[in-house]
Amino acid sequence: MNNTTHAKRDTIVPATIFLVIYAVWAILVSSSNQIIHQFDNAIIGIICNTNLANVKFATTFTNLGNTSVIVVETLILFIILLVFKKYAYAFFTAGTMITANGYNWIIKHAIARHRPYVHHLVAAHGYSFPSGHSVGSATLFGILIVLTILLIKNKAAKTILCIIWACFPLLIGYTRIFTHVHYPSDVLGGFLEGITFVLIGYSFLYHYYLKE
Structure with missing residues (x-):
C-alpha cells in the first residue's frame, strides 16, 4: 500500500456503465441510426462557422491531439513517474494508454465509418469512428486527473489542475468537429471510450495497489 495516499x-x-453506454453508441453509429444523424446535425449547426479567428484556433489547437504528440506526452509522463519511483502509476498510465488506443484501432476498422464528405481544414486519414484524437486526449488527460487526485494534497491545486486537464480533451474534440474531419458522434464516442478505459x-490500480 502506498503511504502517500489513501x-x-x-x-x-x-x-461498466460507461462501457454499456459506449457500446450502445457504437451500435447506433454503425447502423446509421437517425438519432446519430440528428445529433450530428444539431451539434455541427452550433459549432461550425467561418470566423477566421476560430479557424486559426481550431486548426492550431487540434495538433495537440495528434498521435505523435500524445505518444510523446505519455512517454514523458511515464518517465517522470518512473524517476519518482511511482511504478504502479507509471504502468497504469502506459497500460491504459496502450489498451485504449489499441482497442480504438480495432473498432475503427470494424465499423469503418467514413469521414464527413466536406472540405477538411486539416489533414486527416483513416476511418472516422471513434475520433482517435478524442480517445487519446480523453485517456491521457483522464489519467492526469486520476494522478492529480491521488498525488496532489493541496485541494485548491488539485481542483484547478483537474479543471485544466478536463478542458484539453473538450477543446480538442471541438476542433475535430470544427475542422470537419469528424462527426460530433465520433468525438462523443471517443470520449466515452477514453473515459471507460x-x-x-x-480499477486494476485500485485492486492491485491501492486497496488496503
Missing part, C-alpha cells in the same frame, strides 16, 4: 473507491461499476485501468 485507497480510493473502486471504479468498476462506473466503468481510464476507469477500467484505475
Whole structure:
C-alpha cells in the first residue's frame, strides 16, 4: 500500500456503465441510426462557422491531439513517474494508454465509418469512428486527473489542475468537429471510450495497489 495516499473507491461499476453506454453508441453509429444523424446535425449547426479567428484556433489547437504528440506526452509522463519511483502509476498510465488506443484501432476498422464528405481544414486519414484524437486526449488527460487526485494534497491545486486537464480533451474534440474531419458522434464516442478505459485501468490500480 502506498503511504502517500489513501485507497480510493473502486471504479468498476462506473466503468461498466460507461462501457454499456459506449457500446450502445457504437451500435447506433454503425447502423446509421437517425438519432446519430440528428445529433450530428444539431451539434455541427452550433459549432461550425467561418470566423477566421476560430479557424486559426481550431486548426492550431487540434495538433495537440495528434498521435505523435500524445505518444510523446505519455512517454514523458511515464518517465517522470518512473524517476519518482511511482511504478504502479507509471504502468497504469502506459497500460491504459496502450489498451485504449489499441482497442480504438480495432473498432475503427470494424465499423469503418467514413469521414464527413466536406472540405477538411486539416489533414486527416483513416476511418472516422471513434475520433482517435478524442480517445487519446480523453485517456491521457483522464489519467492526469486520476494522478492529480491521488498525488496532489493541496485541494485548491488539485481542483484547478483537474479543471485544466478536463478542458484539453473538450477543446480538442471541438476542433475535430470544427475542422470537419469528424462527426460530433465520433468525438462523443471517443470520449466515452477514453473515459471507460481510464476507469477500467484505475480499477486494476485500485485492486492491485491501492486497496488496503
